[in-house]
Amino acid sequence: MAVATETKEDDRPESQYQKGVKHLCENGVNKVPKKYILPASDRPRMNYDGKLNVRKQNLKLPVIDFSELQGANRPQVLKSLANACEQYGFFQLVNHGIPSDVISSMIDVSTRFFELPFEERAKYMSSDMHAPVRYGTSFNQNKDTVFCWRDFLKLMCHPPSDVLPHWPSSPGDLRKLAATYSKETKNLFLMVMEAILESLGLVGTTENKTKEEDILKDFQDGSQLMVVNCYPPCPEPNLTLGMPPHSDYGFLTLLLQDEVEGLQIQFQEKWVTVQPIANSFVVNVGDHLEIFSNGKYKSVLHRVSVNSKKSRTSVASLHTLPFKCTVRPSPKLIDEENPRRYKDTNFATFLEYISSCEPKRKNFLDSRKLG
Ligand code: OGA
Ligand code: NI
Numbered sequence: 001m002a003v004a005t006e007t008k009e010d011d012r013p014e015s016q017y018q019k020g021v022k023h024l025c026e027n028g029v030n031k032v033p034k035k036y037i038l039p040a041s042d043r044p045r046m047n048y049d050g051k052l053n054v055r056k057q058n059l060k061l062p063v064i065d066f067s068e069l070q071g072a073n074r075p076q077v078l079k080s081l082a083n084a085c086e087q088y089g090f091f092q093l094v095n096h097g098i099p100s101d102v103i104s105s106m107i108d109v110s111t112r113f114f115e116l117p118f119e120e121r122a123k124y125m126s127s128d129m130h131a132p133v134r135y136g137t138s139f140n141q142n143k144d145t146v147f148c149w150r151d152f153l154k155l156m157c158h159p160p161s162d163v164l165p166h167w168p169s170s171p172g173d174l175r176k177l178a179a180t181y182s183k184e185t186k187n188l189f190l191m192v193m194e195a196i197l198e199s200l201g202l203v204g205t206t207e208n209k210t211k212e213e214d215i216l217k218d219f220q221d222g223s224q225l226m227v228v229n230c231y232p233p234c235p236e237p238n239l240t241l242g243m244p245p246h247s248d249y250g251f252l253t254l255l256l257q258d259e260v261e262g263l264q265i266q267f268q269e270k271w272v273t274v275q276p277i278a279n280s281f282v283v284n285v286g287d288h289l290e291i292f293s294n295g296k297y298k299s300v301l302h303r304v305s306v307n308s309k310k311s312r313t314s315v316a317s318l319h320t321l322p323f324k325c326t327v328r329p330s331p332k333l334i335d336e337e338n339p340r341r342y343k344d345t346n347f348a349t350f351l352e353y354i355s356s357c358e359p360k361r362k363n364f365l366d367s368r369k370l371g
Contacts, residue, residue, distance in 0.1 A: 089300030250320035283315030
């Protein structure tokens with residue numbers, strides 16, 4: 001009998017997996033179905049060469065105190081910021097000024113969305129990459145051969161008047177809370193981006209001010225995508241991942257995670273877990289910023305591991321230039337010693353790229369490299 005049950009669990013029809021992990025868990029799982037089992041070399045405790053390659057100790061990312069950026073210490077903080085973007089591609093942002101109730105409400109309403117009956121969530125399922133709202137599972141459920149242990153809700157945030165009416169009408173307070181949250185993160189992104197430009201030596205000098213002010217203006221009208229991630233508890237967390245190794249496409253991602261660990265970044269060839277800090281954001285450099293900085297700032301691979309005890313919620317806010325705007329290495333960062341290292345690109349090209357092939361590791365960025 002036991003054998004029969006196990007076989008049944010492994011052999012659900014493919015369409016069941018398309019409904020997502022939350023749905024799967026609601027129907028009871030005590031084993032990871034085959035659909036989610038990674039080849040041994042891709043499992044969370046191995047590296048690609050088959051060696052155990054996870055650091056036991058959590059990583060304390062560089063911490064940037066946003067309030068200090070606004071004061072007399074700005075020059076020192078800009079140095080720490082530059083160092084974090086060069087060495088880790090990641091930092092934690094504290095004292096960022098976004099009220100804690102805006103943050104806790106966003107996590108709370110995200111959790112409530114995933115607790116809705118499946119039929120309610122399913123209304124927003126779509127395979128259209130341009131849809132203003134998209135509910136789905138895995139990384140790319142139309143392409144992934146092995147699924148990851150994640151469901152998501154993707155909300156396009158710009159321009160608000162066009163997209164907000166498409167956002168889920170249930171839970172009843174989702175639109176209001178998510179709109180406030182997205183506006184706050186957008187403002188924070190603009191201020192952090194200004195500091196990043198300054199850390200690259202691109203603002204603050206009177207000479208080229210107008211040009212760089214232009215890019216900040218472009219960012220105001222830029223694209224913002226909010227990805228709400230739900231990672232249900234997993235009965236066998238060593239066999240699968242919540243998200244496979246990937247880099248983010250934009251300039252910066254502002255990630256809000258609840259108190260449950262899961263995010264891991266690649267650091268000195270090993271996977272290390274990022275220690276969550278309450279009321280902070282994990283900020284990371286995306287592909288577009290790596291290109292814009294001509295390789296000075298690094299878009300680093302990261303992934304999500306799952307656990308058997310707790311459900312985990314995170315909200316990633318991805319920011320870049322307007323959809324069709326060209327991203328290219330800043331001319332001021334190119335000279336004879338530092339020749340141009342990347343081709344021109346834009347967000348539209350990225351979407352085309354991921355619709356046409358499996359987004360693995362850093363394929364997209366690699367495809368933009370010169371030479
Ligand atoms: C992402 C991402 C990490 C997490 O959404 O791109 O990397 O912890 N999320 O959910
Ligand atoms: Ni990511």
